[in-house]
Amino acid sequence: MRIERLGQDKIRIFLTFDDLSERGIQREDMWQEIPKVHDLFTEMMDQAYTEVGFDATGPLAVEVFALPAQGMVVIVTKGKYDHPHMGGGASYEDELPDEVYEMEVTLETSDTILYSFDDFEVLIEAAHVLHHMLFDIGSLYKYNGKWILRMEPEQLEEGKVPGLIAVLAEFGEATSVTPAMLEEYGSLIMGDHAVEQICSHFKRQS
Incomplete structure (x- = not known):
């Protein structure tokens, strides 16, 4: 708590x-x-x-x-x-x-999935792992100094959700930010296909 x-x-x-x-x-x-x-x-x-x-x-x-x-x-x-x-x-x-x-x-x-990342390099790593599962998803926000990856349920195949969450939990952390708070107080960085955009512009460190 x-x-x-x-x-x-x-x-x-x-x-x-x-x-x-x-x-x-x-x-x-x-x-x-x-x-x-x-x-x-x-x-x-x-x-x-x-x-x-x-x-x-x-x-x-x-x-x-x-x-x-x-x-x-x-x-x-x-x-x-x-x-x-x-x-x-x-x-x-x-x-x-x-x-x-x-x-x-x-x-x-809400069925929206939101995970936060303190370090953009960690988010890049997570995006490359996610890219093999679901590449054309997600929007990216900056909120309170953190990077927030947001995914809507209609973007996801139901059977892939547990695997997706497992990856997100490995690299990021569940956030207490609600979608409404993110829209009102966050800064939208990438509106669509955030995972694909991150992978296209940034290489993995390892």
Whole structure:
């Protein structure tokens, strides 16, 4: 579980699938009103207070983004119930006791695959490996000093996705950035066929 403070009243929490499985939670459980999901939210808020001093008293707007290769990104905002809901999300009032947390939860899911790379040379190496599997895919962004490779589900053959993710995980790391954040705050470097372009312009080191 990774917690980052985005502002005075906003934090971002990144949960890997390992974080969820350790607590006996499946991805689809986040859509359920069940005690172990309540326990997870309580644990997140406790850890947020300990690590970044985020006081979760009062009304909270909670946005949960499920990403296929990364896990869950949870954005928590204090005192805002009137934030615009993003298209496609289910919204419900969390029934936690008022004296604990009062939350409105918005759930979103995305099939976009996003992986970040600290070093462009490592990204070049990953692109050359990926090129043998799927060459005409991907867009490349620069965000917070990292290179982010983005792949949409319609670009991928379903049977090749596990192998693709295995390569990405070997060279890069799952990122807590959502597609919407990348589009709003990232810089688009290569809009189409990023893997092919990288391989065409840059040679492997080894």
